[in-house]
Amino acid sequence: MKFFIKINTISALYALALVIAIELIINVTHISSLTGWSWDNIYILVAVINVLGLLLSTLLFIYLTKKWHLGGKNSYWSLILWVPYFILLLYCFTVLVPLSSGVTLFPRFSLLIFGSSILFPVYILFINVYASPLIADDEEIMEP
Secondary structure, eight states, X not given: OHHHHHHHHHHHHHHHXXXXXXXXHHTHHHHHHHHOOOHHXXXXXXXXXXXXXXXXXXXXXXXXXXXXXXXXXXXXXXXXXXXXXXXXXXXXXXXXXXXXXXXXXXXXXXXXXXXXHHHHHHHHXXXXXXXXXXXXXXXXXXXX
């Protein structure tokens, strides 16, 4: 039961990290109107926040995967389990903070969102492979 809770917790954290990055990209107009900054400044700020968030979340995910001993074959369930959490969090956020009627997404935003959503399982796979311990074979290779 503990493993089930741990794998679901880390899957929810994966989804939360991606939702935050996507919502920052989508809500550039909201952030610009709230702060009064130009869009160029907001783009730079969002890019810096997303890069720092990616680095920090990678370190956090590797640390949690190693600490909770999720490095076995069962840790690969997180490649699938993050999707329902992602859909749920994205839906909840769009209900709580809807886009204005005059706001349209630019094609480059859509490409960023789709690209990051498609490549995110590769990111999770990288973390699982990196954090999993190397298992030494019982049989050592003998040189002839």
